[in-house]
Amino acid sequence: MDSSHRRLSAQSQPSPYDDSYLEHGEASQAGPSRLQPGAQLTLMRYLQDLPDADIPVSDVPPRYHTGRLPNSKAGDGKPRLLLMGQRRSGKSSISSVVFHKLPPSETLYLETTTRIKKESMHSFMDFQVWDFPGHLDYFDPAFDVDNIFEEIGALIWVIDAQDEYLEAIMRLNTTILNLQHSYPNINVEVFVHKVDGLSEDYKGDTFRDIIQRVQDELSDHGYENAPVSFYQTSIYDHSIFEAFSKVIQKLIPQLPTLEALLNSLCSTCHIEKAYLFDIMSKIYIATDTSPTDIGSYEICSDYIDVVIDVSEIYGWDRPDDNDEKDDTSHSEIIEIGNNDAESLITMERKGNNYLYLREINKYLALICLMGDDSPAEKKAVIDYNVGVFQAALKQVFPRAERDVPLPEE
Amino acid sequence: MNTGKRQKQRKVLLMGKSGAGKSSMRSIVFSNYVAKDVRRLGATIDVEHSNIKFMGNLMLNLWDCGGQDGFVENYLTHQRNHVFGSVAVLIFVFDIESREFQADVVSYSNIIRALEECSPGAKVFCLIHKMDLVQARLRVQLFEERAEYIRTASEGFRDAVEFFPTSIWDQSLYKAWTQIIYFLIPNxxxxxxxxxxxxxxxxxxxxxxxxxxxxxxxxxxxxxxxxxxxxxxxxxxxxxxxxxxxxxxxxxxxxxxxxxxxxxxxxxxxxxxxxxxxxxxxxxxxxxxxxxxxxxxxxxxxxxxxxxxxxxxxxxxxxxxxxxxxxxxxxxxxxxxxxxxxxxxxxxxxxxxxxxxxxxxxxxxxx
CATH class of the missing domain: 3.30.450.190 (Beta-Lactamase)
Known part of the structure; x- marks a missing residue:
C-alpha cells in the first residue's frame, strides 16, 4: 500500500466538499448547527480487502425510469411543494419542524404567516417549499395563478382535525376543481393534522369522515378518482416525516428503480427493512417494498440523529492532523472517492438484529434493519453488496454522480 | 458474583421544596423517563427509598424526601437521626422560579444544621433547577447570585458546597449528576x-x-x-x-x-x-x-x-x-x-x- 499516493489524495479530498457544504449551509437553515463542515459524515471503508466494492463509476450515461414529474418543465427539476390550508391549521409549524428542525414545542410561538414564504431545499434533489398564508384567495384575478401552480410538484392541504373542518374541506374542493382544468396532474395531498390530540377512535372517525366528504363532493361535481391522498399527521411524532416521505416519493422519477435496487439488496443480504434517507430532513426517499411500519422508520430516524450528533462532537477540525497521523493512520485514504461514513449498532439480547448505516453520498444514507438470519459475521458480504448498491445509485442519480469526486487514477 | 457484604452503601439524600423537581430528576437519571414523561409524576409522600446498583460494588441508597412543609418538619424533629444519620451526600434542589426564595433558603439552613449535627463528613451539592425557564442571557448572572446567597446560609459547609445549574430539558442535568457520582465512586x-x-x-x-x-x-x-x-x-x-x-x-x-x-x-x-x-x-x-x-x-x-x-x-x-x-x-x-x-x-x-x-x-x- 503506497502511502505517498494516499497522502496526496487525502489532501485533495476535502476540496470538492468544501464548496458544496457552503452552499448547503446557506441554502437551507435546516440545521445550521448540525451540518457544519465539521459535522459532515465523511466516510471510510470498512474492509480494505474488498477493493471490488468500489467499482469505479462506469461511463454509461444515466438512464431514467419512466417516472413522471407532473407539470414540471423538463430538466429544471425544482418541484414545488405548496402548503395550503385554513389559517392556524399548522402549515408553518409543519415546515419549521420538517425543514428547520424546530422542536415541536417551540412552534407555539410562530407568528402568523402573512405572505407567501418560499424556501428552497438543496438535497438529493432540489425542491421548493412555499408556505401560504391561510386567508389568501388564490383564484382572485390579482394573483398570477399560473406562476404559482406552474411548476408545482404537490399541493399539500393541511386540515386541523381538532377544529371545525367543513369550511376547510369546502375550500379544498374549490381549489381542486379549479386546478383540475389547467393542471390535471397535480398530486393533492391532504394532511389531517394535529391528530395527536385526539383519542384513537375519534381520530379514525374524523379521518374517515374527511375522506368521505372530500370524495363525495368531488364526485358530485363529476370529478371521479381525483388524485387525492390522505394522511394523518402530527408534529409531535414521526408521522409528519412519514407523510412527507410519501409525498416526496411521488415526485421522484427514479422511485421504481430505487425500490427495485433496495429489494434486490434486501433479498441478497437478508435485510429485514432498508431505507434510503435524506440525511438532513430525515425524509426517506425510498424503501424496499416489504410492508412498512412506523416503528422501524422511527428507529432509523433516531439512529441518524445519534450518528450525526456523535459525528458533530468528534468531527471537529483538528489542527495539524498530519502530525498525528504520520506514523499510524495513513491507511485511511481509500482507493477511490468512497469515504462515506458508516456505522453499526449491535443489539443485545436480540441475537443478530442490528442496525447498519452507510452514507451513500452527501445527501443520502442507507439504513438497514438486519434480520435474524443475517449474522454480523457476514458483514463483509453486506459491505460488498452495499458497495454495489452505491455504485448503482450513482448511475441513477446524476446529481450524486456529479458531486462525488471521481477517483483520481 | 459475591456482592452483599462487600457493597459500599452510600446514603444520598435528595431534598428541596415541594415541586422543585426532585422526583423528576431522579426518574430521568435513574428510571429511564424522558423529560416530558415526568408530568405524570405525583407528589412524593414522605420518603421514597431506592437502591441503585452502580459500578458493581457501589450501591446508592437514594432517599427522595418529599418536600412538603409537614414532611420536612417531621424529618427535622422526630426522624432527625434516622434521616440525617450517616449521609454521604446531600443533594438540595432549588427551584429557580420559586416565589419564596428566602423561605427556601431558611428551610435549607435548617436542614444543613441537622446534617452538620448528624453527619458532619457529608458533602453537599446544590442544584439550581429549572434553568430552562430563565432567559438565556440572564442565566449565568442569576445562577451566581443565587449560589452566592445560598452559600452564605450554608453554615459549616460554606466552603465545600458545590452548585450546579440544571434543567431536565438539556444535558446540564447529566453534568451535575456526573460530578455527584464521581464524588461517590470509591476507586x-x-x-x-x-x-x-x-x-x-x-x-x-x-x-x-x-x-x-x-x-x-x-x-x-x-x-x-x-x-x-x-x-x-x-x-x-x-x-x-x-x-x-x-x-x-x-x-x-x-x-x-x-x-x-x-x-x-x-x-x-x-x-x-x-x-x-x-x-x-x-x-x-x-x-x-x-x-x-x-x-x-x-x-x-x-x-x-x-x-x-x-x-x-x-x-x-x-x-x-x-x-x-x-x-x-x-x-x-x-x-x-x-x-x-x-x-x-x-x-x-x-x-x-x-x-x-x-x-x-x-x-x-x-x-
Missing amino acids: ASVIENLLQQLAEIIDARELILYERTTCLMVTHVTRGKESENPFTDRFERISSILKTHKQSMSKHTGIPAGSANFAEMQIKTGRFMFFITRLTENTNLAASIPPSEQIFNAARVNILLVRPKFAELDIASKPRPGIQQAFAHSAQSERDREAGSEEDRERVGRGKGKEAVGMGGGGGFEG
Missing part, C-alpha cells in the same frame, strides 16, 4: 489510572467510561489534541445522546428501557472512529480513535482483553477490613478516603505490569 483514581494506560496502548484520542443503565459518565481520559475539542460539554452530550437512543430503542422494540441497550456501536468516518462497547457488567466504554482500521481493530481486541482487569475493580477484589469499614461509614473524612484510594492504586499498579505486556502484544499488529 475513581484507580479506574482513571487504568484507563490512562489503556488509552496509551490503543492510541485512543479519548476514552470515556459510562455507567450502563444511567449513561452517566464515570470518568474519562483525553489525550493529545483531543483536549482542544471545542465541544467541552461532549461527555454530557454523549450521555444524553445515548439515553435518547435507548428510549427510542425501547419504544420501538418493546424491550423495557432498563434493558434496552446495544452491545456495540461503531461509527467510522474519515475524521475519526468511534465505538462504544461493554467494558464490565455495569459500564460501557466509549473510545474515540484516529481514523484507521488497524487502530480500530487493535483497540477492539485490546479492550476485549482488558475486560477482566476492570471487572476485578468493579467488585473490589479483596475486602480489606480497615478501609472497607471506613467506606461503609460514610461520615468518614475526605482525607482518609484519599489515603485509601492511594493504597488501592499502588496495589493495582503492581498487578498491572503483566497486563500491560499482554496488551502490548495484542496491539502488536498495529505497526
Whole structure:
C-alpha cells in the first residue's frame, strides 16, 4: 500500500466538499448547527480487502425510469411543494419542524404567516417549499395563478382535525376543481393534522369522515378518482416525516428503480427493512417494498440523529492532523472517492438484529434493519453488496454522480 | 458474583421544596423517563427509598424526601437521626422560579444544621433547577447570585458546597449528576489510572467510561489534541445522546428501557472512529480513535482483553477490613478516603505490569 499516493489524495479530498457544504449551509437553515463542515459524515471503508466494492463509476450515461414529474418543465427539476390550508391549521409549524428542525414545542410561538414564504431545499434533489398564508384567495384575478401552480410538484392541504373542518374541506374542493382544468396532474395531498390530540377512535372517525366528504363532493361535481391522498399527521411524532416521505416519493422519477435496487439488496443480504434517507430532513426517499411500519422508520430516524450528533462532537477540525497521523493512520485514504461514513449498532439480547448505516453520498444514507438470519459475521458480504448498491445509485442519480469526486487514477 | 457484604452503601439524600423537581430528576437519571414523561409524576409522600446498583460494588441508597412543609418538619424533629444519620451526600434542589426564595433558603439552613449535627463528613451539592425557564442571557448572572446567597446560609459547609445549574430539558442535568457520582465512586483514581494506560496502548484520542443503565459518565481520559475539542460539554452530550437512543430503542422494540441497550456501536468516518462497547457488567466504554482500521481493530481486541482487569475493580477484589469499614461509614473524612484510594492504586499498579505486556502484544499488529 503506497502511502505517498494516499497522502496526496487525502489532501485533495476535502476540496470538492468544501464548496458544496457552503452552499448547503446557506441554502437551507435546516440545521445550521448540525451540518457544519465539521459535522459532515465523511466516510471510510470498512474492509480494505474488498477493493471490488468500489467499482469505479462506469461511463454509461444515466438512464431514467419512466417516472413522471407532473407539470414540471423538463430538466429544471425544482418541484414545488405548496402548503395550503385554513389559517392556524399548522402549515408553518409543519415546515419549521420538517425543514428547520424546530422542536415541536417551540412552534407555539410562530407568528402568523402573512405572505407567501418560499424556501428552497438543496438535497438529493432540489425542491421548493412555499408556505401560504391561510386567508389568501388564490383564484382572485390579482394573483398570477399560473406562476404559482406552474411548476408545482404537490399541493399539500393541511386540515386541523381538532377544529371545525367543513369550511376547510369546502375550500379544498374549490381549489381542486379549479386546478383540475389547467393542471390535471397535480398530486393533492391532504394532511389531517394535529391528530395527536385526539383519542384513537375519534381520530379514525374524523379521518374517515374527511375522506368521505372530500370524495363525495368531488364526485358530485363529476370529478371521479381525483388524485387525492390522505394522511394523518402530527408534529409531535414521526408521522409528519412519514407523510412527507410519501409525498416526496411521488415526485421522484427514479422511485421504481430505487425500490427495485433496495429489494434486490434486501433479498441478497437478508435485510429485514432498508431505507434510503435524506440525511438532513430525515425524509426517506425510498424503501424496499416489504410492508412498512412506523416503528422501524422511527428507529432509523433516531439512529441518524445519534450518528450525526456523535459525528458533530468528534468531527471537529483538528489542527495539524498530519502530525498525528504520520506514523499510524495513513491507511485511511481509500482507493477511490468512497469515504462515506458508516456505522453499526449491535443489539443485545436480540441475537443478530442490528442496525447498519452507510452514507451513500452527501445527501443520502442507507439504513438497514438486519434480520435474524443475517449474522454480523457476514458483514463483509453486506459491505460488498452495499458497495454495489452505491455504485448503482450513482448511475441513477446524476446529481450524486456529479458531486462525488471521481477517483483520481 | 459475591456482592452483599462487600457493597459500599452510600446514603444520598435528595431534598428541596415541594415541586422543585426532585422526583423528576431522579426518574430521568435513574428510571429511564424522558423529560416530558415526568408530568405524570405525583407528589412524593414522605420518603421514597431506592437502591441503585452502580459500578458493581457501589450501591446508592437514594432517599427522595418529599418536600412538603409537614414532611420536612417531621424529618427535622422526630426522624432527625434516622434521616440525617450517616449521609454521604446531600443533594438540595432549588427551584429557580420559586416565589419564596428566602423561605427556601431558611428551610435549607435548617436542614444543613441537622446534617452538620448528624453527619458532619457529608458533602453537599446544590442544584439550581429549572434553568430552562430563565432567559438565556440572564442565566449565568442569576445562577451566581443565587449560589452566592445560598452559600452564605450554608453554615459549616460554606466552603465545600458545590452548585450546579440544571434543567431536565438539556444535558446540564447529566453534568451535575456526573460530578455527584464521581464524588461517590470509591476507586475513581484507580479506574482513571487504568484507563490512562489503556488509552496509551490503543492510541485512543479519548476514552470515556459510562455507567450502563444511567449513561452517566464515570470518568474519562483525553489525550493529545483531543483536549482542544471545542465541544467541552461532549461527555454530557454523549450521555444524553445515548439515553435518547435507548428510549427510542425501547419504544420501538418493546424491550423495557432498563434493558434496552446495544452491545456495540461503531461509527467510522474519515475524521475519526468511534465505538462504544461493554467494558464490565455495569459500564460501557466509549473510545474515540484516529481514523484507521488497524487502530480500530487493535483497540477492539485490546479492550476485549482488558475486560477482566476492570471487572476485578468493579467488585473490589479483596475486602480489606480497615478501609472497607471506613467506606461503609460514610461520615468518614475526605482525607482518609484519599489515603485509601492511594493504597488501592499502588496495589493495582503492581498487578498491572503483566497486563500491560499482554496488551502490548495484542496491539502488536498495529505497526
